[in-house]
Amino acid sequence: MSVEQSSDLFRDYPFDHPHYDEMFAAGGAPRRHYDELYERLINHQAGELQYRQQASDLNFLNQGITFTVYGDEQGTERTFPFDLLPRIITHQEWETVEAGLTQRIIALNMFLHDVYHEGLIFRDKVVPYELIATSRHYRREMRGVDVPRRAYVSICGTDLVRVEDGRFCVLEDNLRVPSGVSYMLANRQVAKNVFPRLFANYGVRPIDQYGQALLTTLRSLAPPLDDLSIVLLTPGVFNSAYYEHAFLARQMGIQLVEGRDLVTHDSFVYMRTTSGLKRVDVIYRRIDDDFIDPLAFTNSSTLGVNGLFNAYRAGNVVLANSIGTGIADDKAVYAYVPAIIRYYLGEDAILDNIETFLLEDDLQRAHVLANLDKLVVKAVGESGGYGMLIGPHSTRQQQAEFAEQIQAHPRNYIAQPTLSLSTAPCFIDNRITPRHVDLRPYILFGERVTIVPGGLTRVALKEGSLVVNSSQGGGSKDTWVLYE
């Protein structure tokens, strides 16, 4: 069928572009695994989709799936925008992604162990030592500390993008306190309600086991005690991800604690309960390194627990993730990950990196400074889409400011070509229209590596925008990984 004849919903959907579209192959024919969804959509009227959109929005609000808006004294909460149309990934595509992510997390944990112990990778000149020593996230205090199962990173969220030829590439690793998994789970609940029959016909692999898998991972980091006490440490109700913290704690049936609920004594950690002090064995912490222990790190923090680091170093409590993991998601270290995989595992990286220019190198810096209008520049220690220059969408003034910053602190920035992220069809303003998307799968590393199929597909809701972060106008949609 030619596209012109199809329903009004797809009117003006562009097919002539260099980037990859998740639903349509070049020329406008739907990809095979999107056939059924496409058939459903062209038989729908906009009104029906609109009705389903409203029902799903209400569903999110009623479930209280919200994030707090900073700086609003009334504590207003907003729902994270949800797009109705699922993003579909084939079994074969997922196999590659899963193998690639597994390989990557194993290598990154080996790298972190090496960095904080012998440093063989520096001796062998695969990664320059200066790169680590100058990283804001390097924690000298972690040198020689033995981490259970060498699981420095137990919970990882890796951002993948699909490039022009349809390959998934790694855009960045989030190895500190990745968030968003609650939206992945909530999106699935809602999508099942919106398209029940379609969902059943498609044969979608389940993800609801995430909470259980996370609990199993956390358990595997501690000795096998019957009454193992595991808690989730949150910065508190004013944190934008508080909903997720409460949600995960409830899913796992563990206590949601704040720093002031925990005390340390003789290098053990206890929580203060009405039944007295209860020993804590494992802490799934959702507080950054900087704030976790005022005695060991930042003094001004009131979020953390005095003496926690001592208890950790003494091996009396497990932290997931460990401390100092941020060095491995430093954007300058990212450039070395393929080499890191080769060094520890003797394998080529299954998932490619995005080409990255390191600005301490004179040649690369010169190239970048001459092409700021075409490249994306990122601050190495930032996440969440902050500290970024998107060349083609920037003003001369912004470019000049970044040029100055780069020359002053070349170690603090990297540059990458402007990516044309893949687009996926979204239901916006009563028609179906493409928006750029990425994919954040969640990887668990304990006794084994567990990745629930799919992850959070984030959507840049503004037309043409490449920024998918929730804090900057992003939304999300459900991700369907098919059995076959």
Added chain:
Amino acid sequence: MNKTTPSMLSRVAENLYWMARYLERAENSARLLDVYVNRTLEIAPGAALRDARLRRLLRSLDLPDPDRIDSDQLVHSLTFDAAYEGSILFNLSIARDNAHHVREQLSSEMWLQINSLYLDVRRKDKVAVWADEPHEFYMHVKEGAHLFQGITDATMNHNQGWHFIQIGRYMERLISLLTFLRAQVVEHIDGTRTSDQPSEGYFELVALLKSVSAFEAFCKVYNPEMQPSWIAEFLLFNAEFPRSARFCIDTLFGSFGALADSTMRPKSLRVNRLAGRLQSTFSFDEIDEVIRQGVTDYLYGIKHQAIQIHDSLFDAYISYSVEAALG
């Protein structure tokens, strides 16, 4: 499924306790202000009289007595000034903040009620409140607090958390009743208070009972020929009126017992013993004897015990020292 009773964080218990106390305090302010404003409408008293009443109102709320009183301004502040400690809005905002911190532990209906009550009062068109019928506004606050109590009882598991809410509510009720009795009733009993206007004695006493929502309940027990000593007896020792000191301590004692059970503490915990002692005081004391020995001292002694109970509650469950807990 794991069905053992999960332990409760001390912080959560503390938030629930203060949430209930501050909500009760807001309701208490609303009742006293309602009666004050109403009395002022009924008969326009002279400025001196009005000021005297207002000072008594401030003492009933345990608030400091200012040098100069601007009646309208003060009533407005006591109602809507979020920065004025003791105002309805101030109390509601603290209650709501405490609820916000433990929202996970509340039923969603409870959160909805306390949050919307707070937002209603905050957004209220003040000019309209004073121009129309302030009584309706104060009723709205009282009903909002009652509704929260009803929702709490009907939608929340009656577990430890529920008991901490009960304890907060009845502790505040007890302490504010004692403060109120000292500020408003003692002088009637002592005879140190000559009525504002000689013929007003009866209305004074009715207003007094209405300030603690006790008029109807009182009339079912005593004949309506008011005696100040009967009022004191009723408010202190009646076992059935839910705002009497006796009722408060009975409820507190019951909840302390339930708490000790669910946290596997001995019943001989200090907080339980103190509450038991106060309960027996209220069971056996007689008003004539209390009056002979001096009501003010008596009330002072009771309040002191109530504060000791609060402290020992915190010592046992909330702010115990690490050393003691591990000892």
